[in-house]
Amino acid sequence: MSVSATESTASTGYAESAIRVLKGLEPVRQRPGMYTRTDSPLHIVQEVIDNAADEALAGHARRIRVTRHADGSVSVEDDGRGIPHGLHPEEQAPVLELVFTRLHAGGKFDKGKGGAYSFSGGLHGVGVSVTNALASRLEVESHRDGHVARIAFADGEVAEPLTRRPLQPGERRQGTTVRVWPDARYFDSVELPMAELTHLLRSKAVLLPGVTVTLTDEKTRQTQSWQFKGGLRDYLQQTLAAEPLIPLFEGEGYAPAGDDSFAEGEGAAWVVAFTEDGPLLRESYVNLIPTPAGGTHDSGLREGLFQAVRSFIELHALLPKGVKLLPEDVFARASYVLSAKVLDPQFQGQIKERLNSRDALRLVASFVRPALELWLHQHVEHGKRLAELVIRTAQSRQKAAQKVEKRKSSGVAVLPGKLTDCESRDLARNELFLVEGDSAGGSAKMGRDKTFQAVLPLRGKILNTWEVEPQRLFANQEVHDIAVAIGVDPHRRGDAVDLSGLRYGKICILSDADVDGAHIQVLLLTLFFRHFPALIEAGHVFVARPPLYRVDVPARGKKPAGKFYALDDGELTAILDKCAQDGVPREKCQISRFKGLGEMSAEQLWDTTLNPDTRRLLPVTLGDGDAAATVRCFDQLMGKGEAAARRELLERYGDAVDVDV
Incomplete structure (x- = not known):
């Protein structure tokens, strides 16, 4: 006997009166x-x-x-x-x-x-x-x-x-x-x-x-x-536990009126000390708000220091053959206090522990790099001492990575031809992007940082592997290429798994921000959950989130013209609402919708999706549910014999989903 919808909702206590509106505080x-x-x-x-x-x-x-x-x-x-x-x-x-x-x-x-x-x-x-x-x-x-x-x-x-x-x-x-x-x-x-x-x-x-x-x-x-009349310098000097290797590097820079990139007054003040040993002091602030989790302003300081030191080392031909510098080599022994001024800061969460404003990286780096380059050229001996410390750090890092590679180098399979590998062999740093389509793969190859980011383009949608036996997996070329590139054999949950052959610390699924892209994400997540569960449990699998929209906003007040990216319609609405608050009506904002990753330039893909300092990368975990609940969910979504269950799911919730097809 069937039960009407009215009787069903009444029996569960879910009716209009059950909706509660929270007011005030x-x-x-x-x-x-x-x-x-x-x-x-x-x-x-x-x-x-x-x-x-x-x-x-x-x-x-x-x-x-x-x-x-x-x-x-x-x-x-x-x-x-x-x-x-x-x-x-x-x-x-x-x-x-x-x-x-x-x-x-x-x-x-x-x-x-x-x-x-x-x-x-x-x-x-x-x-x-x-x-x-x-x-x-x-x-x-x-x-x-x-x-x-x-x-x-x-x-x-x-x-x-x-x-x-x-x-x-x-x-x-x-x-x-x-x-x-x-x-x-x-x-x-x-x-x-x-x-x-x-x-x-x-x-x-x-x-x-x-x-x-x-x-x-x-x-x-x-x-x-x-009361500190000497500001940041006095504070860092009083707090440092070890003697600095070279004199403190301090400076400040703020955008003038009429700047093309930043609002008047935006910028930063900083003081940096390099020490050979002892604990480090690292504190950053945005408009006086402490940001203990760092953020894009810290990344801008790191980028500025790295570019300036690398430029000095190259100019004086100090780099030994075979040594490649990375930003962490310069940053490894740096203590600093950074105070940024940002006109409209975007924080992660209400407690403001991390700055997310993308432009803050470029803002801080644009002032730090020229200031440090000038300082190093004025103090060449100090610059050479700093260069020696940085080069020693790089050599130690490379030796450690080589030892790990030597332990796991036995029986390496021939890598797939369409894999564009990275130069580094440091597992903790390396990233593999599984990219939807050759066109997007091309943009990713040009936009990536080739030192630690590898790209494997996938042609179309891979096989639904939920009910495929492990011995039949390699019959599919795409699955074969993924497994060989990763360096780990397929396995099932509970198996004793050898991850010593793993070639990348992060395996990132990168697909379009549309329905087809979401389907490819699900197919790849099915592959990893069913046949490579140890990678998920160890925290190696991620989903990259490219934007769906770009919004070009004209200059408003002190704020110069800018570009903003939105992951979805909700973020697009929030951006347009914020522009309206700033006095820019919706019709003056130019909205571009990316039909796919292939439409993004290499620079846009780097800024929004590949750059570790500004991207949004979601770790894949089992969440609140247990493994058994996740298996049941995958069964319903991917099982060949579950068509009726999927149809029921669509009938029940289909009207609540706004699908862009």
């Missing part, structure tokens, strides 16, 4: 880990500190004071302009209230067109509102325009409405004070990690020369204060 309290770190309240306090630092960066504050109170609360005080406390012209609510209760409200969106901040760490507009959402109580005082405004919140809601009074004689005329009581329900521990907080505040003082940063701990009755 409720999404943050439901999933705090999506917005902040939940091991301690440090990050929600840092959001308040960052706002104070942004005032100093804009030149309006000279003092930041942080206090850990005896009751566990934390207050942050600055002498900046004070948060506006009048009514918002559109929302008709006090701005001071909106900033702390709306996820996307702030003064840092309109950059470069008369906004409140030209450069700031704020990006997402969810900063201090997250602090408020995860606090049992939060109090704000703003000194501005001859008045003091005060408002208090409890559990993210207004507890004491906004009040204003005239300034009293002797009161400071401007500035903001925020006091927050973190809610223990949302954190593993409500204790602030004082060592991390101290390091954060000290770094703010380093990056803001002349600004005084103070930390007071009422529990221990201790006060620390920092």
